[in-house]
Amino acid sequence: MFSGKTRELISRAERAEIAGNSIKAFKPSIDDRYEEEKISSHVGRSLEAEVLEPEEDLAENFEDLKEDVVIIDEANFFPDELVEVCQNLAEGGKRVILAGTDQTFRGEPFPPLPKLCAIAEEVEKLNAVCVKCGGVATRNQRLVDGEPAEKDSPTILVGAEESYEARCRHCHELR
Ligand SMILES: [Zn+2]
Known part of the structure; x- marks a missing residue:
């Protein structure tokens, strides 16, 4: 993402x-x-x-x-x-x-x-920029009502209330 x-x-x-x-x-x-x-x-x-x-x-x-x-x-x-x-x-x-x-x-x-x-014969890993610290973002931070998502919530969740932002491993959070 x-x-x-x-x-x-x-x-x-x-x-x-x-x-x-x-x-x-x-x-x-x-x-x-x-x-x-x-x-x-x-x-x-x-x-x-x-x-x-x-x-x-x-x-x-x-x-x-x-x-x-x-x-x-x-x-x-x-x-x-x-x-x-x-x-x-x-x-x-x-x-x-x-x-x-x-x-x-x-x-x-x-x-x-x-x-x-x-x-695959070839893999290219593309990273985003962490919105918290500007580091290399490899993770998708799921937020629900602005709070880190619960770790046991479904892997694939399609709803209106969650959002995502790019974060690095250190700024990534789970609840
Ligand atoms: Zn970060």
Whole structure:
């Protein structure tokens, strides 16, 4: 979050297209609200994307793809099955580029990102700036009503009352 990873994902997709590759982008539906069929960065660039229900027949959506390059945003909202899907796509000659948050709000590895990082040919870790001290922010501070979130609250929480900010490991807090 706030690290520019969606911007980097869009840049990589654009470079793949300039190089003459066809691309297809996907993003997860993360709540019941209408999801725009595009991946958008904070600076206003966007990419058309198909919205997938993460828990529903994930592999089927990637069958018979004609495009050369598969782009996936918010990989942390998909189940572990995404690892096998990406492995199969890459084995089948596709280039897979994905972005995601690698730590939960607790500062723990966020599945399936650790496994995806392990099997990837290349990993780029983008960090944000800690809003408290200006240090390197690797964590997502979840705040509920302005207070640090309780550590046993759900990993994926989609509601109106929580917010996030970028913090370093020293300024990150749990309740
Ligand atoms: Zn800090």
